[in-house]
Amino acid sequence: MLEAVQAAALARLSAWGEAFSDDSPEDSPAAPPGDVTDQPQDFAAPRQTTSEDVRTGLVELLGMAEDLERGIDELSEQLPIVAAATHRGSSADGCVAVTVTGGGEVREIHYDRAWLGRAHEASIGRHTQLAFAAAYEAAARSGVEQFIANSRLGELQRAMQDPLGYARRSGRSS
Known part of the structure; x- marks a missing residue:
């Protein structure tokens, strides 16, 4: 069960990374002169992702990876006790x-x-x-499932269910 939780968390972490890297300006081609990016920005229009946004996202990913590691350590230590109760x-x-x-x-x-x-x-x-x-x-x-759900890993798992939604809620995506 622990392996399945780890695999799911890593898959979501990967999706999180793709959410930030797919919109980075370094990966997208330069806009031709006269393109909509030269026009004044409308408040309703989505803003361009900046390199600072990408850096902020990567720092957030690093924090999530560290939380993932701490969560796995916590589960590894406590899971046998919870499972045996x-x-x-x-x-x-x-x-x-x-x-x-x-x-x-x-x-x-x-x-x-x-x-x-x-x-x-x-x-x-x-x-x-x-x-x-x-x-x-x-x-x-x-039991085990409730312990995982209430753990740091469970919190992280819920946060990564929707990486784009999480990015929008935290102000990292337009």
Whole structure:
């Protein structure tokens, strides 16, 4: 799972870099005389990306890369603890209890023996499903996926979902 998160973050970081480098004036051909760039700029018209914009974007990318590295280090250190933590869920009347890890591995299924002896097989199946659902809900609230979402890497991942939108919101793109 950690490898998938890293790959997704690196892909978004690459898209971020392309968003800034695609508009850089050094990459675009010079405008011919009399072109629209010689005209007074209209406030509604997008502005030309400057080399300062590109530098600012690259500094932002460097900061994001550093955050990515810190986020990966944080996850690498804490993920085994979160994944090993156990979460318990039970059926409504407590006849069945299931314990799973933060990573979703089943550790224990416990049945009330007195209830089990008199319960119908359909009831056993239904109560078992309810206990599993409750255990997985508990794990989801504080398990691996939630830990990643709440981590520095999760914040960075959300910010890089839309690199162009992020650039526009932060004033780096027109």
